[in-house]
Amino acid sequence: MAAIFLSTLPFFMVIAAGYGAGRSGFFTPEATAWLTKFVFYFALSAMLLRFSANLSLREIFEPSFVLAYLCGSAVVYGLATAVSLVRGARAEEAAIEAQCAVVGNVGFLGIPMLAMLMGEAAIAAVMMVLAVDLIVFGALIVIVITGTRDGRMRPAVLGTVGLGLLRNPMIVSIVLGLAWSGLQLPIPGPVNEFLIILGGAATPGALFAIGASLAGKSAERPYVATWLSLCKLVLHPAAVAVAALLIFDVDPYSAAVMIAAASLPVAGNVYMLAQHYGVAPQRVSASILISTVLAAVTVSLVIGWVQPLY
Template identity: 65%
Template sequence: MLAIFLKTLPFFALIGLGYLAGRTRFFTAEATAYLTKFVFFFALSAMLFDFAANLTLAEILDLRFIAAYLWGTTFVYLIATAVGFLRGLSVAESAVEAQCAVIGNVGFMGIPMLALLLGPQSAGPMLMILATDLIVFSSLIVILITGSRGEAGWATLRTVGLGLLKNPMIVSIALGIAWSATGRDLWVPVAEFVDILGAAATPGALFAIGASLAGKSAERLSVAGWLSFAKLVLHPLAVAVSAFYFFPVSDPYAATVMISAAAMPVAGNVYMLAQHYGVAPQRVSAAILVSTAISILTVSAVVGILTGGT
């Protein structure tokens, strides 16, 4: 377990460095926004394209794997939604809290971290999880919020569809799969270009996470604590039960990747959605800050339990 913790420590140290830079205003909010944009549209997209281009469609599309992840994630989503309703929250607020409970920082944190901890072969399962989160749950929250305001209709579906088509993560994965289907290797200069650009994703993303956390508040800690517990404990637990019992995943390694990915802290894009629609952004901000801080211990624990601490 200690070995796993020591391997994750450099990742969290990079987040801490970014946090320090943001907190001291050495890295301003504007600088953080531009760094995040660079990582999102260029570096991370190059990394995802590179992964997908070197995998077959069968390695990325496993219906039983997706069903297992969907079942476990939906179960926790419904629990968080029910808790929200019991507290008297609106549909929109409950949807945002449910999103916090199940959408982890897979793109910026999970993919680079698990590639080191579990090996580069974790890319296939990680891409399935990332695509499922983006296509299913990122679409669902938009539909629920707009529907609760009486704005749902073809215009909403069109907005959701265009959003997916314009999402650089979805586009880069799709282009990588398309290239992989040709059976050809990338032209060497192109492959080296993608490698160099993709290599900037890990340090850039982790630093950007930390710098963005410097602007987050820790208000309403009781709610943030509940959402962090749901994300860091309930989500990986439900996914584990699903992967081992309800929809048994044939490859134990893929199941390990799935559960480890589910243990990631709340993703930053949940805050962007909450802020865009004006639904509980402070609550989401606190959940991101608290869950990321606690995940220093919980991620190591989950990966350590799954791998026997080696």
């Protein structure tokens, strides 16, 4: 377990370096925004495009895998929603809190870290988790908040959700890569080298950007944020593990990667949604901060727990 902790520690040290740069003012919020944009649209997209171009749709899409992840996540999503409503939160607040409980930082933290710790073979499973988070839960939060405010579901909302997915460079990169793979053509040498060089910036850039963005977050309403962090870091991987290993009989290695991905801290894009819709952004901010700090230990514990599976 100590060896796994030491293996994950450098990733969180880069996050800490970004946090220090942001907290000291050396890295301004504007600089953080531009670094995040570079990683999101260029570095991470290049990494995903290269990985997916070397995979087939059959390698990525496995029905039992998707069902296990969805069912495990749905249990925690429902629990977080119920607790929020019992506490007296509005429906849209409950939806945002449920999002915190199941949507992890798979893009910026999970892809680079799990690929290095669990091998490049983990990429297919991680990309499937990412796709489910973006397509299913990303769409669900928009539908719930919009439907709650309008009092009914408008067809235009589905168009908004669809456009949002089409504009997401991670989804576009995966689709383009799989399309290229489907043509069964090798990536030209210079293009492959270009993707390797640009994608190589994804890991340090994404981790540093996570840390720098955390510098502007506060821990208001820490009790709620701590509960949501517990859901994300402990209950979510536990529920996914039960679904993957005991109910749907997912391949052990894929199950291990899925469980590790489920143990990641709350994703930054949940804060972006909360801020966009004006629903509890400080609560989400605190959840991201607390879960990311605790993840330095909990992610190592989860990876150590699933290690015998692969």
